[in-house]
Structures are given as structure tokens and as C-alpha cells.
Amino acid sequence: MDTNHNRPHYINPYLGGVLLGLLVLLTVYITGRGLGASGAVKSTVVTTAKIITPAKAEHNAYMKKFISPDHSPMYNWLIFESLGIFFGGLLSGILFGRVKKFRIEKSPKITNKTRLLAALAGGILFGIGSQFGRGCTSGAALSGSATFAFGGVLVMLAIFGTGYILAWFFRKLWI
Amino acid sequence: MKEELFASGRHIPHIDPYLNIWHWPIALYLFLGGLAAGILFFAGYFVVKGKEKEMPATVKWATIIAPLALVIGLSALFYDLHHKLYFWRLYTTIRLSSPMSWGAWTLMVITPLSFVWVASYMKEMFPKWDWKLEILNKFERWVIKNRVPFAWIMMILSIILGVYTGILLSAFNARPLWNTSILGPLFLTSGLSTGLAAIMWISKSEQERKVISRIDLILILVELFLIIHLFMGFLAGTAVKQEAAALFLGGEFTVTFWVFVVILGLAFPATLEALELRGYHVPKWLPPFLILFGGLAFRFIMVEAGQITRFLY
Numbered sequence: 001m002d003t004n005h006n007r008p009h010y011i012n013p014y015l016g017g018v019l020l021g022l023l024v025l026l027t028v029y030i031t032g033r034g035l036g037a038s039g040a041v042k043s044t045v046v047t048t049a050k051i052i053t054p055a056k057a058e059h060n061a062y063m064k065k066f067i068s069p070d071h072s073p074m075y076n077w078l079i080f081e082s083l084g085i086f087f088g089g090l091l092s093g094i095l096f097g098r099v100k101k102f103r104i105e106k107s108p109k110i111t112n113k114t115r116l117l118a119a120l121a122g123g124i125l126f127g128i129g130s131q132f133g134r135g136c137t138s139g140a141a142l143s144g145s146a147t148f149a150f151g152g153v154l155v156m157l158a159i160f161g162t163g164y165i166l167a168w169f170f171r172k173l174w175i
Numbered sequence: 176m177k178e179e180l181f182a183s184g185r186h187i188p189h190i191d192p193y194l195n196i197w198h199w200p201i202a203l204y205l206f207l208g209g210l211a212a213g214i215l216f217f218a219g220y221f222v223v224k225g226k227e228k229e230m231p232a233t234v235k236w237a238t239i240i241a242p243l244a245l246v247i248g249l250s251a252l253f254y255d256l257h258h259k260l261y262f263w264r265l266y267t268t269i270r271l272s273s274p275m276s277w278g279a280w281t282l283m284v285i286t287p288l289s290f291v292w293v294a295s296y297m298k299e300m301f302p303k304w305d306w307k308l309e310i311l312n313k314f315e316r317w318v319i320k321n322r323v324p325f326a327w328i329m330m331i332l333s334i335i336l337g338v339y340t341g342i343l344l345s346a347f348n349a350r351p352l353w354n355t356s357i358l359g360p361l362f363l364t365s366g367l368s369t370g371l372a373a374i375m376w377i378s379k380s381e382q383e384r385k386v387i388s389r390i391d392l393i394l395i396l397v398e399l400f401l402i403i404h405l406f407m408g409f410l411a412g413t414a415v416k417q418e419a420a421a422l423f424l425g426g427e428f429t430v431t432f433w434v435f436v437v438i439l440g441l442a443f444p445a446t447l448e449a450l451e452l453r454g455y456h457v458p459k460w461l462p463p464f465l466i467l468f469g470g471l472a473f474r475f476i477m478v479e480a481g482q483i484t485r486f487l488y
Contacts, residue, residue: 080434087443094447094455 034143207248213370440469
């Protein structure tokens with residue numbers, strides 16, 4: 001048996017970037033709009049709130065925009081796109097030998113708990129940031145700058161610039 | 176006495192224009208019936224082929240699921256009945272032209288048979304097992320001696336059970352989506368495939384999983400072929416049939432059907448199984464989980480969508 005596909009390997013970042021750009025073009029061609037992911041999280045949050053505290057969710061100025069009597073907030077293209085990202089990512093992981101036992105990727109010097117808490121905190125901050133910035137890396141930065149939107153370029157600089165500056169302080173979570 | 180007066184034959188609450196009487200218990204029952212049929216069919220098949228030793232999960236361990244699935248499924252069916260106390264009337268007659276009669280009698284035989292099958296392996300699976308009564312031990316010896324004829328009966332009955340879960344719907348000629356002869360084979364294939372998925376999930380033997388995976392891949396391809404055929408048949412049919420197909424081709428069931436049933440429930444697990452057979456490392460639970468989920472979603476969608484389809488007027 002060929003064991004080559006059991007060795008994890010990653011795509012060349014430059015090639016990955018070009019492919020991602022082509023993906024945005026293809027998405028615009030097929031769906032008439034760009035990529036996005038934070039919207040799926042938003043739909044999930046609204047749906048959860050609607051199930052747990054329906055009255056509060058319907059009176060919340062932000063959430064009520066996404067609640068309709070006709071269909072669930074989950075019936076949204078972003079949800080299906082995110083399912084595609086999950087299963088597509090999994091398929092890629094299998095093909096390139098990155099799927100093994102369930103594991104948490106981190107620096108060996110920190111505990112799983114630290115890593116998970118840091119990831120949760122990062123996720124929350126990114127969620128808040130994506131709502132202020134009206135979109136996440138894929139929605140605002142990638143799809144936005146692909147249309148030459150100034151806001152998209154600003155978001156791109158903000159996300160990657162801040163990441164570049166702050167990475168040094170958080171490097172111990174990884175290396 | 177409660178009387179209801181119908182001024183028009185076309186507006187009967189819960190029946191016309193839309194049927195609104197079959198909900199989750201029916202979909203769940205159709206799924207569990209198909210699952211049990213699939214498990215029992217392959218248990219019988221490998222015993223008849225004399226491959227009992229190589230296929231322990233298929234012949235022994237997975238069959239524990241079958242009686243459980245049948246009991247839960249039948250309970251759901253019973254829960255759905257409006258006049259529960261009259262269910263026994265199905266057993267006062269045999270009607271060859273009625274799928275419900277076929278199903279009722281098949282279940283009447285296959286349910287106890289599934290218990291007997293599992294019971295005959297209890298001592299092999301749990302060495303400390305003891306039946307306590309001599310008569311039970313004697314019965315067990317008799318079953319073990321006659322296992323091959325039992326396996327044949329089980330295979331034949333499980334095919335009837337699997338087909339019947341689809342024919343039950345297709346006999347409804349007032350509902351265009353259901354009224355197609357493809358539904359019987361389609362439900363049978365899907366049931367066999369979910370049965371294999373359950374076996375695959377349980378099996379610990381690499382060799383057994385490979386055999387099961389190969390058969391499952393073929394079944395998934397057959398299922399995809401039948402689904403394409405189903406829609407081709409609808410689109411080449413009358414206006415009511417085209418309207419039924421439209422629910423899945425741009426209508427309200429399009430996304431749920433194609434995403435959850437066809438892509439995530441059939442195409443994706445088939446890809447994963449094919450990769451696994453070629454030596455790639457795939458999480459063991461993932462393909463069976465997706466197949467079972469797809470099978471369940473398929474029944475929910477078919478039951479739900481079928482009740483919406485109707486004759487035009």
C-alpha cells in the first residue's frame with residue numbers, strides 16, 4: 001500500500017491563495033454573491049435564542065431582523081455553505097493524510113484546556129469583530145476586496161495587520 | 176354524535192387537497208423497518224454462504240439491533256394509529272392486494288424470528304449466558320441445527336419487509352409523488368444500505384468492513400440510479416407528476432433533499448468508503464453515520480413531500 005498519503009502535507013500557500021481567489025470568482029458566478037461564514041454562526045445564534053427565549057429573541061432589535069414566520073433562520077445559504085466547508089475540509093484532510101485520531105493542535109508546552117479557552121476567546125473576539133466590520137475574513141476581506149470595495153481592503157489590512165503585530169505575543173499557544 | 180357536512184369533495188380537512196395525517200412516527204417506522212430488513216438480510220446471506228466465521232458483526236452482533244428497531248418502529252406505528260384498540264383486525268384477514276396486509280403479516284413472522292435469531296447466538300456472544308429452562312436449551316439446539324433454513328426464511332421475509340416500506344406509500348394512487356413503482360426497490364435498496372451502515376459501525380474486523388463497504392458502494396450507486404430514474408419518470412409523466420418532481424427541482428424540498436439525502440447521505444459517504452478501500456485513513460464512524468442520517472432524512476422528506484403532492488384541479 002502506498003503510505004505517502006498517510007504523511008500530512010499542506011498546500012503551497014501561494015497556490016492556495018490563487019485557488020481561493022478562483023473560488024471567489026466561481027462563487028460569484030454560481031450564486032451571484034461572494035463567500036461568507038460568520039453569517040452561519042449568526043443564524044445559529046439567532047435560532048438557539050429563538051428556541052430558548054422566543055419572546056426575548058423577537059424583541060431584540062438585532063435578532064428580530066433575522067426572524068421570520070415563514071422559515072427558520074437556519075434555512076439560509078450560508079448554513080449550507082458552512083456545511084460544505086466542513087465536509088470539504090474533512091475530505092481534503094483525508095486526502096492529504098491529516099485526519100487521524102481526534103486531537104487538539106497546540107504547542108506541547110500548554111495544556112488542552114488553555115488551548116481550548118484561548119480558541120474560544122479568540123472566536124468570541126473574532127465574532128464581535130466581524131459584526132463591527134460587517135463581515136469576516138471571507139465575507140468582508142476576501143469577497144469585499146474582490147469587488148474593489150475600499151471597506152474590504154481596510155478589513156483585510158485590519159485583520160492581517162493586527163494578526164501580524166499580535167502574533168508574537170500569542171506565539172506560545174502554537175510553538 | 177358529531178356530524179360533519181362537506182359541501183365540496185375537494186376540501187376535506189387533513190385529507191384534501193393536502194394530506195396531513197402522517198408525521199414523524201411513520202417516517203421513523205419506515206426507516207427502522209428498512210434498517211432491520213437490511214441487517215437481517217445480510218445476516219441470513221452470509222450464513223447461507225457459509226461465511227459465519229469471517230463476518231461476526233454481520234451475523235451476530237449487529238442482529239441485536241434488528242429486534243430493537245422492529246419493536247421501536249412498531250411502537251411508533253401503533254402510537255400513530257387513531258383507533259389503537261382495533262389494530263388486531265389486520266390479523267383477521269389476508270389480503271394479497273393490500274400492502275398493509277403483506278406488511279402486517281410479514282412483521283408478524285419476522286419480528287419473533289429476529290428475536291429467535293439473536294437468542295440462538297447469545298451463548299456465543301456472552302459465554303456465561305444460561306437459559307435456565309431445559310425447554311429453551313432444547314429449542315436453541317434445534318434452531319442452531321436448522322440455522323440455514325432459518326436464514327433463507329429471514330432473507331426472503333426481509334426483502335418483502337424492505338420492499339413493503341416503499342410499496343406502502345406507492346399504493347397511494349391519490350398522491351403522485353408516491354404513486355410510482357420505483358419507490359419499492361428504492362426503499363429496499365436504501366434499507367439494505369442503512370443495514371450495512373449499522374453493521375459497518377459495529378464491526379471491528381478490517382476484513383469484514385471491507386466486504387461490507389464494497390457491497391454498500393454498489394447499493395449506493397443503485398440507489399442514485401433509482402433516484403435519477405424516479406425523476407426522469409416524473410418529468411416524462413403527466414402534469415401532476417411533473418408538479419410532484421418540481422418540489423425537488425427548485426421547489427421547497429430542493430435543498431433539504433439534494434443536500435442531506437443525495438450529497439451528504441449518499442455521494443459523500445460513498446466517496447469516503449471508496450477512499451477507505453484505497454487505503455486512506457477515514458474516521459470509522461463517519462460514513463455509516465452519514466448513511467444512516469441520509470436514510471432517515473430520505474424517509475422524512477418522502478413522507479412529508481408526498482402528502483403535499485396532489486391531483487390538479
